[in-house]
Amino acid sequence: MIFAVEIDWSSLLEAAYVSAAFGIGVLLVAGVAVVASLQAQDRQNAQQGGVVALHVLTGVCVLAIVAAVVLGIWVMTDK
Amino acid sequence: MDAGDVIVGLVVAAALSFDFTNGFHDTANAMATTIATGALKPKVAVTIAAILNFVGAFISLKVAATIAGGIVDAGAITPTVVFGGLVGAICWNLATWWFGLPSSSSHALIGGVVGATIAAAGSGAVKFDGLLSSVIIPAIASPVVAGIVAAIGVFLVYRMIRRYASDRSEREFRWGQVGSSSMVALAHGTNDAQKTMGIISLALIANGSISGGPNFHVPDWVVVSCATAIALGTYVGGWRIIKTLGTKVVEVRPPQGFGSETVAATVILASSHVGYPLSTTQVVSGAVAGSGVGRPGAIVNWLVARNIVVGWLLTLPAAAGVGALAYAVIDVLGGSAFGVIVVSVAMVVGAFLLWRANRAQPVEPEESISEHPTFGPAPVHEPIAA
Numbered sequence: 001m002i003f004a005v006e007i008d009w010s011s012l013l014e015a016a017y018v019s020a021a022f023g024i025g026v027l028l029v030a031g032v033a034v035v036a037s038l039q040a041q042d043r044q045n046a047q048q049g050g051v052v053a054l055h056v057l058t059g060v061c062v063l064a065i066v067a068a069v070v071l072g073i074w075v076m077t078d079k
Numbered sequence: 080m081d082a083g084d085v086i087v088g089l090v091v092a093a094a095l096s097f098d099f100t101n102g103f104h105d106t107a108n109a110m111a112t113t114i115a116t117g118a119l120k121p122k123v124a125v126t127i128a129a130i131l132n133f134v135g136a137f138i139s140l141k142v143a144a145t146i147a148g149g150i151v152d153a154g155a156i157t158p159t160v161v162f163g164g165l166v167g168a169i170c171w172n173l174a175t176w177w178f179g180l181p182s183s184s185s186h187a188l189i190g191g192v193v194g195a196t197i198a199a200a201g202s203g204a205v206k207f208d209g210l211l212s213s214v215i216i217p218a219i220a221s222p223v224v225a226g227i228v229a230a231i232g233v234f235l236v237y238r239m240i241r242r243y244a245s246d247r248s249e250r251e252f253r254w255g256q257v258g259s260s261s262m263v264a265l266a267h268g269t270n271d272a273q274k275t276m277g278i279i280s281l282a283l284i285a286n287g288s289i290s291g292g293p294n295f296h297v298p299d300w301v302v303v304s305c306a307t308a309i310a311l312g313t314y315v316g317g318w319r320i321i322k323t324l325g326t327k328v329v330e331v332r333p334p335q336g337f338g339s340e341t342v343a344a345t346v347i348l349a350s351s352h353v354g355y356p357l358s359t360t361q362v363v364s365g366a367v368a369g370s371g372v373g374r375p376g377a378i379v380n381w382l383v384a385r386n387i388v389v390g391w392l393l394t395l396p397a398a399a400g401v402g403a404l405a406y407a408v409i410d411v412l413g414g415s416a417f418g419v420i421v422v423s424v425a426m427v428v429g430a431f432l433l434w435r436a437n438r439a440q441p442v443e444p445e446e447s448i449s450e451h452p453t454f455g456p457a458p459v460h461e462p463i464a465a
Contacts (some may be wrong), residue, residue, distance in 0.1 A: 014214035031239040
C-alpha cells in the first residue's frame with residue numbers, strides 16, 4: 001500500500017541537482033576569490049606584477065557571491 | 080468571553096511558546112559553526128541571528144496556513160487538536176534541547192498535530208501518503224544531499240587552498256562564514272515563523288475570529304508577535320545544541336563552516352523553490368557532517384551523528400505520542416477550556432522544572448567555541464569545584 005504512494009521524484013531530483021550546482025558553484029567561486037587574494041598579497045610582498053588583475057578577480061568573485069545572495073533572497077520572497 | 084475564546088487564547092499562547100522554543104532550538108542551525116570557529120563572538124552571533132529571524136518573518140507572508148495540510152484531514156482540525164499538537168511539539172523541542180540534539184521543530188509540530196488528530200478522529204483522518212511524500216522522503220533525502228554536496232564542495236575548496244598555510248588561508252573565509260550563516264538565519268525566519276503564523280491563523284479561523292475565505296490575510300498582530308517570539312528565542316540561544324553542532328560532530332574550520340552553511344542555504348532555497356519544505360536542522364546537520372568528510376584530516380564523530388539521527392527518527396512518533404496524550408487528557412476532562420487550562424499549567428510547571436535543572440547544569444556560550452578557534456583566543460573553562 002505504502003509503495004503505491006505517488007512521490008514527485010522529478011522535483012526531488014531537481015532540488016538535488018540545483019542544490020549541488022549552486023552549492024558547489026558558490027564554494028568554488030569563493031575558493032577562487034581566496035586564492036586570488038592570497039596570490040595578490042604574495043605578489044605584492046615580492047613586488048611582482050599582476051597584483052591589480054588578481055584584486056580585480058577577487059572583486060569579481062565577491063560580486064558573483066553577492067549576486068547569489070540576492071538571488072537567494074529573491075527566491076525567499078518569491079515562494 | 081466564552082470557552083472557545085479561552086481555548087483560542089491558550090492556543091495562541093502555546094503557539095508563541097512553540098515559536099520561542101523553535102527559535103532557541105534552531106539558533107544552532109545558523110550560528111553554531113560561526114561561533115565554533117570564533118568568527119563571531121557568541122552573543123554577537125545570536126544577536127545577528129535574532130535580527131535576521133525577525134526580518135525573515137516579514138519577507139514573505141504566503142503563510143503555510145495548513146502546516147499539516149495534505150497530512151491530516153482538514154475537517155478534523157479543531158483548536159483543541161492544534162493545542163494538543165503544539166504541546167507535543169513543545170515537549171519534544173524541550174527534551175531534545177536538554178539532550179543537546181538538533182532535531183526538526185517542524186517535524187515535531189507535524190508529529191504533534193498528527194498524534195492529536197489520531198486521538199481526536201482516529202487514524203483514518205491522517206493522510207499517510209502525504210506524510211510519506213511531504214515529510215518522510217524529504218527528511219531522508221535532504222541531509223544526505225546536503226552532506227554529499229558539502230563534502231564535495233569543501234574537499235574542492237581545500238584542494239584549491241592547499242598551497243597556502245592553513246592558518247593564513249582559513250582566515251580568509253571569516254566574512255564568508257558570517258554571510259552564509261546570516262543567509263541560513265534569514266531563511267529560517269522566513270520558513271519557521273510563518274508556520275506559527277499559520278497555526279494561529281488556523282485557530283482564529285476555526286473560532287470564527289477571522290475569515291478564512293478568499294479575503295484571508297494574517298492579522299498584523301499575529302505577524303509581529305510571531306516574529307518577536309522567534310527572534311527572542313533565537314537571542315536566548317539554545318547553547319546545548321549549538322555546542323553539539325559546533326564542536327561535537329566535527330571540529331569546524333572556517334572553510335568548513337562557510338561550506339556547510341552555504342550548502343545548507345542552497346539546499347533549503349532550491350527545495351523551497353520546487354515546493355519541498357525541508358527541515359533547516361536536518362539540512363545543516365547533514366552539511367556539517369559532510370563538510371567534516373570533505374576536509375582532509377578531519378574526524379567526524381559518528382557516534383554523535385548517530386545520536387542525532389536517532390533523535391530525528393523519534394521526532395514524529397514521540398511528538399505524536401505527547402500530542403495524542405495531551406488531547407486525551409483534555410478529552411477526559413470534558414474537552415472544554417478547563418482541560419486545556421490543566422494541560423497548560425502542567426506544561427508550564429514542566430518547563431519551569433527544566434529551566435531550574437538547566438540553571439543547575441548550565442551550558443555557557445563560551446563552551447560552544449572550538450578548543451582551537453581560528454579567530455580569537457581559545458575559551459577558558461572554569462574548573463568545576465569538587
